Amino acid sequence: xxxxxxPHLIDRLPKPRGRLTADAPLGQxxxxxxxxxxEVLFRPADVxxxxxFLGALPADMPVTVLGVGSNVIVRDGxxxxxxxxxxxxxxxxxxxxxxxxAGAGAPDLNVALTAREHSLAGLEFLSGIPGTVGGAFxxxxxxxxxxxxEVLISAQAVxxxxxxxxxxxxxxxxxxxxxxxxxxxxxxxARLRAAPGDQLAITRRxxxxxGARADSQPRSRTGGSTFANPPGHKxxxxxxxxxxxxxxxxxxxxxxxHTNFLINTGAATASDIEKLGEEVRRRVFDxxxxxxxxxxxxxxxxx
Numbered sequence: 001x002x003x004x005x006x007p008h009l010i011d012r013l014p015k016p017r018g019r020l021t022a023d024a025p026l027g028q029x030x031x032x033x034x035x036x037x038x039e040v041l042f043r044p045a046d047v048x049x050x051x052x053f054l055g056a057l058p059a060d061m062p063v064t065v066l067g068v069g070s071n072v073i074v075r076d077g078x079x080x081x082x083x084x085x086x087x088x089x090x091x092x093x094x095x096x097x098x099x100x101x102a103g104a105g106a107p108d109l110n111v112a113l114t115a116r117e118h119s120l121a122g123l124e125f126l127s128g129i130p131g132t133v134g135g136a137f138x139x140x141x142x143x144x145x146x147x148x149x150e151v152l153i154s155a156q157a158v159x160x161x162x163x164x165x166x167x168x169x170x171x172x173x174x175x176x177x178x179x180x181x182x183x184x185x186x187x188x189x190a191r192l193r194a195a196p197g198d199q200l201a202i203t204r205r206x207x208x209x210x211g212a213r214a215d216s217q218p219r220s221r222t223g224g225s226t227f228a229n230p231p232g233h234k235x236x237x238x239x240x241x242x243x244x245x246x247x248x249x250x251x252x253x254x255x256x257x258h259t260n261f262l263i264n265t266g267a268a269t270a271s272d273i274e275k276l277g278e279e280v281r282r283r284v285f286d287x288x289x290x291x292x293x294x295x296x297x298x299x300x301x302x303x
Contacts (some may be wrong), residue, residue: 010040013082014056018044018089021125026079027270030069031130034223035270036078036300038066046089047156047164047188057082063160064299065186067135068107071224076270079303086134090188097118099153100192104134108141111192112206121197122151124205128213130224134187139228139295140174144209148209149174151186153191160184177295218255221264226277227292235292236260239280242287249276274298 010022024041029036044050049109057063062081066072090105100123102111112127125146129136136148136157152169159165159182173180181187227235238244239259247254251268253274255261262273262280281292 009081012058013040014053016044017046017049018042018053024083026066026069026074026083029066030072030074030223031221032069032188032223032264032268032270032273033302034072034076034264034268034273035074036076036303038064038079038083040082042082042084042088044084044089047158049089050084050086050188051158051162051164053162054158054160056213059160063184063186065134066299068106068130070130071135071296073223073270073276073296073298075288075298075300076303079300080240082263084186084187086132086188090134098194098196100194102133102190102192104132104186104188104190106130106133108133108136113159115194116199116202119197119199119202120194120273121202122146122194123192124202124209128209134188136190137172137185137187138179138297139177140179142177144212147174147176148190150190151194153193155187155191156185156189157181157185159186160178216258218257218263220259221266221268222255222261223273223296224261226260226294226296227261227281228295230290230292233288233290238284238290238292240287242280242283244280244283247276249273249279252276254280264295269303271302 010024024038024235026038061201064079066085076080086105090103093102093106095118108126108129112123114257115123140148147168157165174184198207229235244254245259246256251265251266252272252273253263255263285291
């Protein structure tokens with residue numbers, strides 16, 4: 001007698017208008033290019049589709065949001081439950097007067113370039129953040145003299161029960177690399193404040209940021225800045241002082257170019273990268289007494 005196949009999680013989920021995929025590979029969709037699969041990957045068609053799906057989802061079902069895969073380690077065992085990616089339907093960018101409205105799936109760079117096309121200044125710093133608009137909220141992402149909290153007018157989010165909210169920066173409690181927003185909120189769009197500017201000057205600033213990144217940051221398989229700067233310190237200086245420049249674990253290495261970046265030299269597992277980060281934290285604490293906090297999110301199960 002043939003054994004009956006075990007039902008897959010995807011068979012128990014509500015049927016959305018968007019796309020559901022079982023056992024979807026995630027590793028190559030991350031900037032580190034390593035890691036396990038999503039048990040189920042959901043790409044909603046729009047905000048209403050996302051809200052309806054979440055509202056019909058069992059309350060105990062794990063839900064994880066994944067952007068363009070920067071600033072994240074997907075562990076080798078993959079991610080249980082439903083992984084949501086906001087792609088088509090969430091990447092639009094529009095300009096309304098001196099305000100820019102961007103979907104959560106829009107790359108930060110594209111927002112900065114759209115503002116430039118309309119001679120709007122104040123969003124150039126976004127060109128230096130390797131991620132999407134939606135990914136900026138949990139850590140109040142910032143770089144090169146700017147941060148989300150300074151330009152955010154309002155944001156739209158969907159909670160785990162499928163309710164849609166519009167909130168202000170004050171309600172989100174944004175501070176350095178921190179947000180008080182509920183952990184289960186999925187941000188779907190943002191309204192950003194800009195100001196009239198000279199297009200040539202805006203272009204120069206974006207080029208300066210790109211040049212600074214090229215000069216100081218590795219362009220290999222990396223997840224971006226690994227640890228938040230502790231109060232009164234720069235993470236890279238603490239890492240360098242602890243003798244971690246070039247340190248390796250398996251196929252993972254601390255960048256020789258910028259020590260607050262970990263890189264996949266070609267065959268690193270997610271475990272290699274995370275173990276390397278923990279070793280860096282240990283050495284920095286032993287040397288300086290400062291405990292570095294991860295800025296990169298670590299998601300999923302160990303293999």
